[in-house]
Amino acid sequence: MRPVVRAGETYALDREMGEAAALEYWLGADRETFVAEVDGTVVGTYFLRANQAGGGGHVCNCGYMSAAAGAARAMFAHSEELARARGYRAMQFNFVVSVNERAVRLWEAVGFDVVGRLPGAFLHPEKGYVDALVMFKTL
Amino acid sequence: MRPVVRAGETYALDREMGEAAALEYWLGADRETFVAEVDGTVVGTYFLRANQAGGGGHVCNCGYMSAAAGAARAMFAHSEELARARGYRAMQFNFVVSVNERAVRLWEAVGFDVVGRLPGAFLHPEKGYVDALVMFKTL
Numbered sequence: 001m002r003p004v005v006r007a008g009e010t011y012a013l014d015r016e017m018g019e020a021a022a023l024e025y026w027l028g029a030d031r032e033t034f035v036a037e038v039d040g041t042v043v044g045t046y047f048l049r050a051n052q053a054g055g056g057g058h059v060c061n062c063g064y065m066s067a068a069a070g071a072a073r074a075m076f077a078h079s080e081e082l083a084r085a086r087g088y089r090a091m092q093f094n095f096v097v098s099v100n101e102r103a104v105r106l107w108e109a110v111g112f113d114v115v116g117r118l119p120g121a122f123l124h125p126e127k128g129y130v131d132a133l134v135m136f137k138t139l
Numbered sequence: 140m141r142p143v144v145r146a147g148e149t150y151a152l153d154r155e156m157g158e159a160a161a162l163e164y165w166l167g168a169d170r171e172t173f174v175a176e177v178d179g180t181v182v183g184t185y186f187l188r189a190n191q192a193g194g195g196g197h198v199c200n201c202g203y204m205s206a207a208a209g210a211a212r213a214m215f216a217h218s219e220e221l222a223r224a225r226g227y228r229a230m231q232f233n234f235v236v237s238v239n240e241r242a243v244r245l246w247e248a249v250g251f252d253v254v255g256r257l258p259g260a261f262l263h264p265e266k267g268y269v270d271a272l273v274m275f276k277t278l
Contacts (some may be wrong), residue, residue, distance in 0.1 A: 012195030054150030116255020
């Protein structure tokens with residue numbers, strides 16, 4: 001998680017976040033968290049949780065961090081299967097940084113639609129204020 | 140808060156939520172919370188917080204609950220002034236139930252745009268699956 005958080009380019013998290021706070025966030029009691037391994041080495045991690053409570057509880061939310069090509073797509077496949085098994089009807093990403101083109105391309109390739117655009121909602125460390133996208137996939 | 144939560148028509152919160160959990164949510168350490176009073180009687184309450192951390196920290200989020208006509212608009216005016224004073228550049232509502240017409244009309248009247256539509260993201264107790272809206276206002 002460290003390089004992703006420190007870079008501050010793809011997640012709306014405090015770049016100076018410490019290890020304890022990062023683990024508390026990523027392993028929160030409201031979510032299930034997994035790692036992806038290749039030959040015993042962790043190459044990615046993701047969580048799945050309900051995106052809202054009550055009347056919004058049938059839509060899940062995931063976050064992925066990866067350190068190897070292909071890890072995000074493999075984790076998504078795992079998460080989609082898990083989401084269906086848990087009874088979720090849809091998956092929503094609340095805050096995809098619009099200039100994170102690799103992520104946007106991947107999510108569109110696996111069936112997500114951009115259902116919202118948050119103007120200037122992310123301060124990118126190099127590009128300044130850029131839009132964030134809300135992406136949604138019915139399962 | 141009780142009638143709003145129990146009705147389950149406008150907030151994505153567990154309708155059976157107890158008092159302690161409701162207060163923990165509404166008075167969370169990540170937010171400032173206020174009440175609106177008329178002649179010493181509480182007629183509404185709202186909170187203001189950052190909607191995201193890190194590079195998303197310049198956009199705030201508020202939640203309002205009201206028990207009297209005009210309270211929501213008065214609380215919004217207070218929250219908008221506070222948000223500017225705190226240095227926020229925009230305000231975002233993540234989950235406005237689309238069939239909550241009074242709310243949608245009010246937020247549009249005070250300058251919010253619908254920037255996202257989450258298909259079927261809210262299970263209304265009487266109307267079934269309805270869309271939720273993401274609304275955004277630059278301050």
